[in-house]
Amino acid sequence: MSALELRSLRKVFERGTPNAKTALDSFSLSVADGEFITLLGSNGAGKSTLFNAILGKFRLDSGQVILDGEDITHWKDYARALHIGCLYQDPMRGTAPNMTIEENLALAYTRKAHRSFFAVNRRDSAYFRELLSRLHLGLEDRMKTKMGLLSGGQRQAASLLMATIAEPKLLLLDEHTAALDPGTAEKVLELTRQVVAERKLTCMMITHNMRSALELGSRTILMDSGRLVLDVSGGERARMTVEDLLKRFSENAGRQLDSDRILLSGAKGQ
Numbered sequence: 001m002s003a004l005e006l007r008s009l010r011k012v013f014e015r016g017t018p019n020a021k022t023a024l025d026s027f028s029l030s031v032a033d034g035e036f037i038t039l040l041g042s043n044g045a046g047k048s049t050l051f052n053a054i055l056g057k058f059r060l061d062s063g064q065v066i067l068d069g070e071d072i073t074h075w076k077d078y079a080r081a082l083h084i085g086c087l088y089q090d091p092m093r094g095t096a097p098n099m100t101i102e103e104n105l106a107l108a109y110t111r112k113a114h115r116s117f118f119a120v121n122r123r124d125s126a127y128f129r130e131l132l133s134r135l136h137l138g139l140e141d142r143m144k145t146k147m148g149l150l151s152g153g154q155r156q157a158a159s160l161l162m163a164t165i166a167e168p169k170l171l172l173l174d175e176h177t178a179a180l181d182p183g184t185a186e187k188v189l190e191l192t193r194q195v196v197a198e199r200k201l202t203c204m205m206i207t208h209n210m211r212s213a214l215e216l217g218s219r220t221i222l223m224d225s226g227r228l229v230l231d232v233s234g235g236e237r238a239r240m241t242v243e244d245l246l247k248r249f250s251e252n253a254g255r256q257l258d259s260d261r262i263l264l265s266g267a268k269g270q
């Protein structure tokens with residue numbers, strides 16, 4: 001069974017007006033359990049809209065979202081959030097800045113353990129400390145530091161732990177390293193690779209970095225005008241260069257991949 005099945009998703013924003021925009025157009029995709037997909041596309045291709053459709057941020061015009069065999073098309077976003085972890089470009093999103101690192105982790109953890117937030121005990125604290133120590137960012141000694149005082153990279157690393165501590169059925173990463181400096185981005189990407197592998201998570205990651213799109217995960221998909229225009233995996237992907245990927249994109253989409261943030265080379269982690 002697929003972890004995620006997207007069937008003919010369609011979304012037109014501002015329908016019936018001169019500004020009507022088809023952000024998702026007959027978009028179908030089947031994601032296997034434990035698969036790690038990287039997702040590329042030009043600005044406005046519909047990548048974030050695709051994630052928002054999965055997260056239930058708006059009503060689709062048509063199509064179905066099946067998560068772990070269950071049709072969640074009509075579920076509210078907060079109900080889906082129990083099963084789907086997500087991270088965005090902005091490190092300030094998704095965590096409570098006035099709560100400590102430990103409190104933030106406890107909040108995420110209580111969802112998994114189905115227990116009261118106040119029931120987090122010393123053993124749990126030790127577990128959080130151990131998880132944090134693996135980041136090699138010195139955060140394990142700053143458990144009582146407020147989240148808002150951390151650097152962007154530290155916050156993204158801690159947010160990644162929070163998003164995955166409850167072992168979601170799906171992890172969605174929307175350019176989660178794009179706002180970080182290259183060195184920090186590299187660390188957070190490496191952490192992403194480890195966490196996804198260790199917890200055997202099913203993951204989709206939007207990136208503008210062509211190289212990490214081919215290096216991370218096991219499958220790369222490209223979007224254009226709300227449609228899926230390229231889907232590569234296995235040996236074909238393993239042999240693919242960034243140039244090949246760009247060429248295949250323009251052949252299939254009928255135009256060049258175009259983004260203000262696209263990175264063809266340079267620091268791998270950007």
Ligand SMILES: Nc1ncnc2c1ncn2[C@@H]1O[C@H](COP(=O)(O)OP(=O)(O)OP(=O)(O)O)[C@@H](O)[C@H]1O
Nearest residue numbers: 013014021023041042043044045046047048049050
């Ligand atoms: N809430 C909204 N209301 C109206 N139009 C929207 C809304 N959300 C997205 N759009 C439009 O839908 C299209 C797809 O946007 P989306 O944010 O999904 O693109 P993207 O692929 O994530 O681009 P980027 O790489 O710039 O982040 C764009 O034309 C955008 O302007």
Ligand SMILES: [Mg+2]
Nearest residue numbers: 047048049174
């Ligand atoms: Mg986007």
